Amino acid sequence: MCGHSVNVTALPFSPYWITSEEEVNGAIVTSYSGTDYFMLQEIGSALNFTVNILPTEDWDEVIQKLEARESFIASVIFAVLPHRLDRYDFTYAFEYGSPTFSMKKPTLRPKWESLYYPFSGGVWMATLAILLIVPVIFLLMDTLINLQLQTGGTARNTFAEVLQEVVGIFLGQTSGNKFPNKTSVRILLCSWLLFSFIVVTVYKGNLTAYLTLPKYPPRAETLEELVKIADRQVQPLI
Structure with missing residues (x-):
C-alpha cells in the first residue's frame, strides 16, 4: 500500500465516524472526525497510504461497494455475527461492547x-x-x-x-x-x-x-421477561 490511496466507505455514526460540512470560499467542504477516522489516519501514516472516502447514501450502498471491491474497507464499527462472517472479513477486534435493549422508561404510579x-x-x-x-x-x-x-x-x-x-x-x-x-x-x-x-x-x-423515593413499575431484566412484555423486536441485519 506504500503511497497508494485506499477507498473507504462509511456513514456518520457518532462517536466512531462524524461528518461535518462547512463553506470555504463559496464551496462546500466535507471534513471527517471520530475514533475510526482518526485510527485510519494513524494507520495510513504508519503504513504510508492515504484514505479516499467514497460518498454513500445509506448502509446498503456501503455494503454494496464493499462487496463489489470498490471499497477496500467499511470503517464503521460492526458487530461480529455468524452470518456476517460468511460474507465479510473483519479486522482485529479492537473494541468490545455490551448489547442492551432500550425501552421506554416506566411512568410513576399515582x-x-x-x-x-x-x-x-x-x-x-x-x-x-x-x-x-x-x-x-x-x-x-x-x-x-x-x-x-x-x-x-x-x-x-x-x-x-x-x-x-x-x-x-x-x-x-x-x-x-x-x-x-x-x-x-x-x-x-x-x-x-x-x-x-x-x-x-x-x-x-x-x-x-x-x-x-419514587417507585417505578418493574421492568424487564431477562430475555424471557422482554418477550412477554414486548410485542415486537426489530434489529437490522447488515
Missing part, C-alpha cells in the same frame, strides 16, 4: 397508590384475616369466662363492639377496657398490642421510604 405499597398483597390479606379472627377469639374467651362464672354463658360485648376495640388498638387508640379482667385475656391483649406495634411501625417506615 401518589395515592403509595398507601398500599409498603406491604405486598399477601401481607394485606393476612392482616385483614387477623383483624377478623382476633375479635372472634376475644368473643369466645368472653363467652367461656362468663360460662365459668355462671352468668349465662353469653358474651358481654357484641362482635361489632369487640371488632371496634381490636381495630382501635391496631390503629393506636386507647383501649376501652371492655375485655374480661383475666390472665388469658391479658396475654392475648398484650400479644395483639405487640403485633399491632410491629405492623404499624413497619408500615410507617416503608411508607416514608416510598414517598421519599
Whole structure:
C-alpha cells in the first residue's frame, strides 16, 4: 500500500465516524472526525497510504461497494455475527461492547397508590384475616369466662363492639377496657398490642421510604421477561 490511496466507505455514526460540512470560499467542504477516522489516519501514516472516502447514501450502498471491491474497507464499527462472517472479513477486534435493549422508561404510579405499597398483597390479606379472627377469639374467651362464672354463658360485648376495640388498638387508640379482667385475656391483649406495634411501625417506615423515593413499575431484566412484555423486536441485519 506504500503511497497508494485506499477507498473507504462509511456513514456518520457518532462517536466512531462524524461528518461535518462547512463553506470555504463559496464551496462546500466535507471534513471527517471520530475514533475510526482518526485510527485510519494513524494507520495510513504508519503504513504510508492515504484514505479516499467514497460518498454513500445509506448502509446498503456501503455494503454494496464493499462487496463489489470498490471499497477496500467499511470503517464503521460492526458487530461480529455468524452470518456476517460468511460474507465479510473483519479486522482485529479492537473494541468490545455490551448489547442492551432500550425501552421506554416506566411512568410513576399515582401518589395515592403509595398507601398500599409498603406491604405486598399477601401481607394485606393476612392482616385483614387477623383483624377478623382476633375479635372472634376475644368473643369466645368472653363467652367461656362468663360460662365459668355462671352468668349465662353469653358474651358481654357484641362482635361489632369487640371488632371496634381490636381495630382501635391496631390503629393506636386507647383501649376501652371492655375485655374480661383475666390472665388469658391479658396475654392475648398484650400479644395483639405487640403485633399491632410491629405492623404499624413497619408500615410507617416503608411508607416514608416510598414517598421519599419514587417507585417505578418493574421492568424487564431477562430475555424471557422482554418477550412477554414486548410485542415486537426489530434489529437490522447488515
